[in-house]
Amino acid sequence: AQKITQTQPGMFVQExxxxxxxxxxxxxxxxxxxxxxxxxSSGEMIFLIYQGSYDEQNATEGRYSLNFQKARKSANLVxxxxxxxxxxxxxxxxxxxxxxxxxxxxxxxxxxxxxxxP
Amino acid sequence: KxxxxxxxxxxxxxxxxxxxxxxxxxxxxRSVSWYQQTPGQGLQFLFEYFSETQRNKGNFPGRFSGRQFxxxxxxxxxxxxxxxxxxxxxxxxxxxxxxxxxxxxxxxTVV
Numbered sequence: 001a002q003k004i005t006q007t008q009p010g011m012f013v014q015e016x017x018x019x020x021x022x023x024x025x026x027x028x029x030x031x032x033x034x035x036x037x038x039x040x041s042s043g044e045m046i047f048l049i050y051q052g053s054y055d056e057q058n059a060t061e062g063r064y065s066l067n068f069q070k071a072r073k074s075a076n077l078v079x080x081x082x083x084x085x086x087x088x089x090x091x092x093x094x095x096x097x098x099x100x101x102x103x104x105x106x107x108x109x110x111x112x113x114x115x116x117x118p
Numbered sequence: 119k120x121x122x123x124x125x126x127x128x129x130x131x132x133x134x135x136x137x138x139x140x141x142x143x144x145x146x147x148r149s150v151s152w153y154q155q156t157p158g159q160g161l162q163f164l165f166e167y168f169s170e171t172q173r174n175k176g177n178f179p180g181r182f183s184g185r186q187f188x189x190x191x192x193x194x195x196x197x198x199x200x201x202x203x204x205x206x207x208x209x210x211x212x213x214x215x216x217x218x219x220x221x222x223x224x225x226x227t228v229v
């Protein structure tokens with residue numbers, strides 16, 4: 001079964017609109033972390049936001065916020081007031097367990113290609 | 119504060135050769151992880167080093183190896199290169215738990 005599911009292969013959004021990128025995850029661990037990264041065509045993987053499973057508040061970083069719904073195993077990324085420079089691939093990832101666990105690694109979704117239209 | 123530095127950015131190698139990639143993590147970060155990204159397989163975990171010890175390993179053949187030095191810099195080595203090893207190799211730096219920051223990657227082409 002897929003551990004991380006991103007159901008939107010691609011999205012077109014008008015500049016200045018808000019964007020929600022979907023991510024659902026599957027884990028039986030109580031301790032895990034959820035990540036969102038942006039990858040422009042240059043290839044660099046840019047860290048956007050992190051949410052720990054025990055964090056009660058939704059994480060926010062500038063224009064990025066993570067809508068964490070633990071019971072639904074959902075970790076959607078919200079970008080407010082989109083900009084042309086937001087056009088890129090966006091990846092959701094999860095890391096389960098604690099550092100000494102053998103599965104303590106980033107597991108990735110397939111990504112969503114976001115294109116911002118002027 | 120300097121970010122994660124990967125060198126070289128681009129490499130072209132011939133089948134059968136070996137290659138060494140380098141990653142310098144963020145100062146103070148003791149964990150370095152390596153990932154391979156290909157169009158067909160997406161992002162896959164190679165291994166993680168923490169304080170010079172391999173803490174985790176992904177499902178890759180023994181041709182893929184790595185190490186970490188006392189200054190936390192890490193290298194990964196691929197021996198007997200195959201065409202399928204062509205990929206973007208990404209290195210992640212982390213304090214050990216929580217956030218993980220990546221370098222710009224090394225794009226390896228095997229011909």
